[in-house]
Each structure stands twice: as structure tokens, then as C-alpha cells.
Amino acid sequence: MPESTLLAAAAGAAAGALAVAVMLVLRRLVVASKELGTDAEQATYQTLHLASRAAKHLRGGIGEVDATRAGRHLRALLGCESLALVDPAGGVTVEGDEAVRAVAGRLAAEADASGRPQVQRRIRIGVGDTARETDAVAAPIRTDGRPAGAIVAFAAPVRAGLVRATGEVAEWVAAQVELGELDASRAALAEAEVRALRAQISPHFIYNSLNAIASFINTDPAEARELVLEFADFTRYSFRRHGDFTTVAEELRSIDSYLRLERARFGDRLTVTLQIAPEVLSTVVPFLSIQPLVENAVRHGLESKEGGGRITITAGDSGAFAELSVEDDGVGIDPTVLEAALAGGAPGEHVGLRNVDARLRQVYGDEHGLVVETNIGAGTLVRMRVPKSQPGRMAASAESPRPADGRLER
């Protein structure tokens, strides 16, 4: 009976997995009990553990959600009955007895005003039958000398130890909030770096294109008009302000405009081959990340080669990734020169490649940088591998349609 064989196999596998899991848990328990140490050591471990658990929720400031999560650990750390975290705007998050919410704001404001931990005895909390009296200690949280909120611990009675501990915890919380601010400014810096690296349209290209267009104005006005519109398309895409990401399809469209302008200069000497898998067209990529590769191929690969050459652009589907490559059969690049350029040496040639490489590494991590295969006289192949799944990033949508000049439906 194959059915029963399968069943037995499944049951066996499940039992095996369970046995392994039980063994692992037992082993962990045994190891843990051996290493626990003295009571004092255990208390230290416990405190550090609670502090580290609370820390990760404090990095984003004392917002409501984070405060709720951190409050639990902080209350355990202080061993008080109830704990309130008050943010600078006066919002109160209570962990423990909700009745303290009413007085927490006032206590926090007083502590903030004095700048030191304040103890208040016999505060009435609650209403009606459940009303009772309790003690409280409030400590201000200050970052860079500015108030960042306050922490209020309720216990009956408040002992000197708790007052001291609350003050220390408040300072520790302040340090965490500052660290969080540091993280945020580091992320902002990285973002600014990506923006600053956003490829710039090259002045050479503008100059060359305008010259090429000028040469057509008398001989072939229709072509000149086409080229001016193409130039407008290309610059509008390149100069757009919003969004750091785009789709492969948009990027290809801009490459099309770019190549039309270049072909006005090159004529038949420039051939382009495309191999595009339609599945990857919707993939999100950093804004202007493929066009500079094509520009690099034209300017450094084919411009100085006699008789022009061929550029091959491929976009392929590879599981959860999209593979994009730009290849030319031009003069190639000296690998040592290229290495120096990519490593960020003197800004000179290949600044476009370095720029794209740096942005890809910044956004997707070091394993997603550009891969360049080249040698002198052997042409150049530049590849990149981008994950398809980027739920955190959205391609900025195409801008408003062009004025109706009949060129919309090409």
C-alpha cells in the first residue's frame, strides 16, 4: 500500500523532527542552568537583557507604539507598580494601572521644569471605590539639553533606590533616543548621498546633440524637428526631480531617445541590438542606472573606434532577479584604469560607471554592484543583477503626457 508507506514516512519524519526539537530544548536548558552563576550575576544578566530588549524600541523616539513596547521592559527593569512614558508633546503611554494616566502628565511637566527627578508622595489616583493613594517618582529625559519627554514610576511606597534607578533609567533612555537620532541622520545621509550621486546629464552630450541638430536644420528640417523633440524627451526624463526609482521600461525609453540623438552623429556606424524579456520591464531600478552604461559604451567604447560598432542591451529574467547587461565591441578599457575609477580615484573618465556602481551598492548591498568584463581591444560588458521584489520602493510614475503633437502613439 503506497498510501500507507507515505503516511508512515510522513509520521516518521514528524516524529524525528519532534525528537530533535525536544533534544535541542533539553540541551539548552542544561547548558543554561550550568552557566547561570551567582545571584548577583543573574541579576546583572536579567537587567542587561531587559535593557537590550527595551533599547530597540526606544531608537525611534518615544512615539506611542514604541513606548508601549519599551514600557513593558522598563517596568520590569525598575520593578515598580506602574510606569508612564510621557513624550515631549504631552502624550502619555501607561504600562500597568491605567488610573495613573491622569496624573502622569502633570508629574512629568514638573520634573521637566526642574530638570531633576522629582518625588511626590500620596497622590490620589482613580475615582470612586477604586481610588487609592500612591507615591511617584518622575525623571526628565533630556537629549542634547532639550527635553525629550519624561519617565514616571509609580510605587507605594517609593524608596530611595527606585528614585536613583528612575534617574539612571531616564538617562539611559535619553542615550538610546540619541542613538536613534544618530541612526536616522545616518540613513538620511545615505539617502542624500544617493541623491547627490544621481547621474548628471553630461555637458558633452548636450553640446554634441545640439551640434548634430544644427547640422540638420538646413538639409533636413523634418529630421531636425524630430531630433529636437527627442532631445526634449530625454532631458525631461533626466532632469525630473521626483523619485529615486524608475522601471526598466522607462529607462529603456530614455535610452531610445539618447541613442536616436547619438545616431544623428554616428549615422550607420552605430548599430544597437536589444534582447529584452518582457517579464522584467516592470522591475524597479534606481533612476538613470542603465542609461549611463549605454552612454559609457558609446563615449568610451565606440567613439574612438574606427568604423563604429555594435551595442547589445539585454534584460533577462533569472528567478527572483532581473539581469541587465550592456555590451559593446569597442576599444575596451584597461582593467587597472577601470579598477581605479570604480574604487573612486580621480574623477575622470568612467565617472558614469562609478556613479551607477556606487548607487547600486548603496541601495541593494555590495553583492549587487556592477560586474565589468573588459580588456584593451576586447570590448566591454557591464552587468547588473537587481532583485525583482522591492516592496519598499516605488517607481515614480511617468510624468504627464506630452503636448498633443501626434507623437504620442508612435
Added chain:
Amino acid sequence: MNPAIGYTAIVAVALASALIGFYGLRVSRTTSDFYVASRRVRPWWNASAIGGEYLSAASFLGIAGLILLTGSAALWFPIGYTAGYLMLLLFVAAPLRRSGAYTIPDFTEARLESRWARRVTSLLVIVIGWFYIVPQLQGAALTVRITTGLPSWVGSLAVAVIVAVVVAAGGMRSITFVQAFQFWLKLTALAVPVVVLLLAIGGGDPPAQLTRADAFPAAAGPGSLDVYRTVSLMVALLLGTLGLPHVLVRFYTNPDGVAARRTTVIVLVLLSVFYLFPTAFGFLGRAFAPDIAQPGQADALVLVLPDRLIPGPVGQLLTALVIAGAFAAFLSTSSGLVVSLAGVISQDLLGGSVRGFRIAAVASSFVPLVVALATESTGLAGSVGLVFAFTASTLCPMLILGIWWRGLTARGAIAGMTTGAVLSGAAILGGASISALVPEVRPFLEQPAAWTVPLAVLVTVLVSRGDRRGLPRGTDAFLTRLHVPEPERR
């Protein structure tokens, strides 16, 4: 049956699929076609591709076989398989496309901000994929045995090897066109024989083997449906479609949510047309080939009927066409599944490298092969139906609640998926032994979806409710992104 026809048809389809896969992309375009190349996949193409990937052995062979065996109850299968896309259209297609996630595990991680939720989802996706491939391989075994006389394992092995090699060698790079081609091949391979057979028997030759009353007895009609089983089956099929890994990946090819919806509508139309033909085959079988109405045999109905009704070269030609269509079904569904499974496995276990993808592709075709060789098929439509029940009880609650309920937390999702997996898994694997002991529960174990899905949803909701602190921070931003339509693109 002449084995030469079988060999020729099988080899031809295998070659055609591999060639389109490898060279479909190599059709180079010159610059004048730039705009064409950067044009996104049209909803029609994508819908055909989804249809090609979706129509598996269960649809191509299984439905006709099941109609032959059980009568009108089997009609619920094509209805459910198609209507699943209605649920997809209403609840999932557009928001999922807008999420920017490529696979279900990606979606889970982005929505719930939890590595553990992602791991559980990945595991389920892999298990579902493997068990969905098994019936494809069993269908191949059956087809090879009936049409060439070779032993069954040859068919399973051949499909597994072809799929593993093609996917691992990167032959699925322009998968949309391969799958779209497979859909139209499958449709033709069933539609042409049905039309020719109907024309032939319309002339009264050969005569039906059973009278109308014997072939279509009232006992097998819609009047005698078991309500519980039907409802449970519909729950499984309607909701199971939502979680199929290979189908959701295809929606990523759509440029935006609107195109995703349009694609789904076209898929609905295409599937509705397609399912007319296996159904017609089933009815013809009841009247003209009642002798093969045995479990394990009935699925071959589509393969043997043309030759029986029209002996001679025309019948052989039709048989070759049907065999080709059947192999297209096995290959396309399995390769679509292997591609998405390999993506999930390589990303979660092997670091996302190209080499990892290859290893994962081979692994995801050979594990199902072992299972297919170790077990005997009792009915293709039925076993695929069980995979749908498992999907409906595990991934579907997480997906729907993830898209439509802001209260979902990682712990809730994990608890719900585990509950669904354990309950429906136990019912599917252990159903036979348990119902041997307690016969009363047999229907509940054979069609578990009607109770496992609500339980999984209930557990998800209750655990999430109790875990309010666990609400992901980015919930509001993410849900806004899912539900706000994109600005109009040109």
C-alpha cells in the same frame, strides 16, 4: 494504440517547449523596434501565460476522467478552478501587484515585518509546490504507459528531468511566451478532437455503447449532490487559487494594478472556454467508453477516446494532438512551479545566487519525483483538489487578511498558517486511516476545507487580537500603497 504516435508527439512537444524557452529571447530586435521591445506584456499575452501555467494535468486529463467516474458532481471542479480567479480578481490581484512583492514570502515579510512569518510562508509555498507537481508527474506516467506501453516511471522521470534541465539552464527566461504558447496548444489539442468527434458521432457511427438513460443516470445527476462535500470542495477551489505560488508570480509581469485586474478578467474568459472541452470529453466518455470507468484508468479517457471512435489515420492524428496537449500541460505547470519554487528556495536558503537557483531548481523537481514514484495516482482532479484545500487553509487566510485587515500581526499569521497546515495536512495524509476507525468522519476528512479554512481564519484573528502590541509599524503606509490606485500611465 500505435506507440510511434505517442513517441513522436511527446518528443515534439518537449523539443518545442525547450526551444521556445531557450531561443524565444534570442529573437534580436534592431533599434527601430525599440519601442516594441520596451512595451510591456499586454494583458492578453499575460492572461494566456497564466492560463498555460494554470491548466495542469488535473484540468487536461483529470476532469474528463472524473466526469466519467462520478457524473455531474465532477462538474464542480471546472467551475471551482475557474471561479477561483473571480476571488483573485475581487480580493487579491490588484493590491498584490501594487505591493511590489514578487513572491508570497516577499509579500508576507513586507506586510508583517517579520522574518519568521516569511520563513513559515516559504516553507508552506515549497510544500504546496511540491505536492502540486506530484499529480503532474503521475499524469505523465499514465500518459506514457497508455500511449507508448513503456513502464509508468519513464513518464514521471522524463518530465522531471526535462523541467529540471530547462529551468536550471536558464531556459525559462522568456517564460511568458512559452506559457502563452502552451495555453493555445492545450486549447487546440482538446477543442479540435472534440469538434471532430462530435461531427463523427453526429453521423451515427459508431453507435453509443449505452443508452441515454444508462449513460446519464439520474443517480449521477445534480439532484443527488452531497451538500457538505460540494460546499467544502468549492471553498477549497475558490480560495486555494489565491495562494498558488506560480500564478501569483505571473501578476508581477503586469505593469500596474489595473492591468492585473484586466488580465484576471481575460483569464476568466479563457478558462471558461477551455473547460467546455474536457467536460464534453467526459460526457462522450460516459456514452461511448463506459468500460474504462475505473479508478486509476478513467484519467486516460481523453487519450484513448479519439482512436476508439475514429479508427484509422484521422483518429491517430487526433490522438497525437491530445498527447501533445497533455504533455504541454505537464511541462508548463511543472516548469512554472519549479521556477517559482527555485526562486523561493534559492532566496531563502542559498543566498539568491545563480548557482543556488540551479541547485534549487533540480531539488524542486526531484523531491516530487520521489513522491510520485512512491505513490499511486487515484485520480488527478481529486489530488489537485486536495492541494487546493491545503493552500486554502494555509496561505489564503494570511493573504486575504493581510490585504484587507489592518489588525493582522506576524504572530497571528504564523499561528493561523500553522493551524491550517496541521489540520488540513492531517486530514489529507491521515484521512484514510482515521476514517477506517471512525467511518462517520469520512466526508469531513476527504473534503476538509469547509472546516479547516474557518478555523485557520479564526485562529489568525484571535491571536492577532491578543497581540495588539505586535502590529507592524508600517501597516498603514503599506495598506495605503496596496489600495490606492496608481496614477494613470501613458
